[in-house]
Amino acid sequence: MNTELTGIIATFLLTLAIAIPLGKYLAKVFAGEKVWTDFLKPLETGIYKLSGINIKEQMNWKQQLKALLTINILWLFYGFFVLIFQDKLPFNPDGNPGMTPDLAFNTIISFVANCNLQHYSGESGVSYLTQQYVLMFLQFVSAATGIAAAVVLFKAFRDKTTTELGNFWEFFVKSITRLLLPLSFVMALILTFNGTPASYDGKDKFISLQGDTVNVSRGPAAQMIAIKHLGTNGGGYFGANSAHPFENPSYFTNMAELIAQVIIPIAMVIAFGYFIRRKKLAWTIFGVMTIGLFMLLLPMLSSELGGSPALAKMGISQTTGAMEGKEVRFGLAASAYWATVTTIISTGSVNSMHDSTMPMSGTWQLLGMMINSFYGGCGVGLLNYFIYLIVAVFISGLMVGRTPEFLGHKVEAREIKIAAIITLLSPFLILAGTAIASYIFTNHGDAAWAVQPKNWLNNPGFHGFSEMLYEMTSSNANNGSGFEGLGDNNIFWNLSTGIVIFIGRFLPIIGPVAIAGLLGAKKFIPESAGTLRTDTKTFALMTFAVILVLNALSYFPALALGPLAEYFTMLK
């Protein structure tokens, strides 16, 4: 078999081999059972003590959300001011300037929200202080926020009826000490010993073999690249993200980074089942998500491996596939696999430039982000999937004429209303956002912004529309990748995507946690012959259908105007 395909098959199998045991481990960690990492307990006790936290204090779902939002808002303020004044603060060996307020607004929301959309370039836009004390810090804590929110949901379904959902701070701190930090440490060393810079030396300069003078950006990158993947953040140290040879030196590191970004989202699904003692439910969810992965991956592979039809007409050899924006050391298959996983889970790091992928690949990337729950981001992927589950329970209930129930709790009007709002939120933000952008592009091309609207697009025609659609979709999904040709560092894109990211992050956390809290507090109804079971193949199929129908109805027209239209014109 072709070595490129064996490479991605091996990567996927290794991912499962790590993620599944990790899921079982996480279930034990959050249930407070004995695990081998208990030697870290003193560290945690120390953190609680210094922070004045008593983890015995039980919180209900409202208190959980209050704690979550309070600390997140604090990070927004802290980061905003560092970004603006980074030129006056220490650790700026390359002398990079402070950010404009609109860029700082966008960047800080983007990193607090685990999105990592970047309208700056790492080499010239931020100082070492910002990279580590704001951006990398937020990559840890935003991932931990997502995981902790998911654990609150776990708690709601573990016991029959409960309002005591544990302590938010405990889940949050444990996500870091027992999961993100140790794994990042290992990952950072793997990267460092394979060539990624990790030291604090500033820029270097050399004279090339041909006699050109070349400046080289360096810095403590390995530490950030490790957590950017494990935490499904995706914000790179260098502008070109994981396509940069320093950020991703070899095929081996590419495999490692691919595995790192998928293990926690899968592990969270497994952990859910083991935590609430319904393993079969976890495997059903995992099954649906995995089928979703392959349904997006296979067509992406085929459209990329086929090469560009336009270049084929010129008569060159495309045995290696469509190479624009890709790196030779990874090859086509690993780039297509990456483009799939980085869009279905909300990492948004890239090892090839999505703007230059084939039109149909763009469709699959967009669809992956629109669905946003085939594995999904750290913790939040499962929360998104939970909304689809509730909708599926409701529709199935209506179809068979029974009161909808989920895990022994009646799903009633209030929960469905919340689920409906969250479901409608994504299409609203994406489509309205793209519509406003298109309107400004066509009618106010001369607005005096840093990048004039008429110069926004790097590509004409349908592909230009796709660039705007992609930006909004990526923001709403908290993904952070982009069709990077878009001239996005100006007041319109900084503010609009900042707002979309913020709403697209916090409402889909608040919604599911609220539903779980409400359901968990209701009287437990034991399962009977009349119960609609949610861990069967039939129900899995039903959920899958709900996901496809909701997304197809919401997004088909927009996709038809962008990548699909481009695809059909290229066929001509």
Place this chain on the structure above:
Amino acid sequence: MKKYIIQSIRLTLVLLVLLCVIYPISVAFIGKMSKGSGGGEKITKNGKTVGYALLGQSFTKPEYFWGRPSAVAYNAAGSAGSNKGPSNPDYLKEVQSRIDTLLKYNPGIKKSDIPADMVTASGSGLDPNISEQGAAIQIQRVAKARNIDEKKVKELIAMNTLKPFMGVFGPSSVNVLKLNIALDEL
């Protein structure tokens, strides 16, 4: 509410020390033992640094193997791809002119010999590698410019070809900088 604010501030401060001081500095410290001591592995020739092992550089002279087109002209103070869409007419013109250039400077090759990687820009603009086919089409030109045997050049390519990882995973590739240094050292 006030309690959460105070707890948030204190927890943030504690975590800043753990995640932004202890973690990165200990990685940097251990990283000192890696090749290039954590600052990127350098390549030297006659005691002078001529580049980084991982970073591609611009080659335009006929006696050197050429790398891939770059959207940032191999300036490693930045990095980017072209971000050109597959149906962009300007982009397609650019590719056509790259094909013409290759045909002009490499007599004896056919259009259908040219692999896609030699006429498309890489994702980072710093791709250090080309495909084996990309090296193969340049053998005749390099051999002629240096007045050496083509067989010798082929041997050097083989020596600087990175096989798939563990022999079975991923593509093989040729490191352009190392190949060109080997040529200079002949």
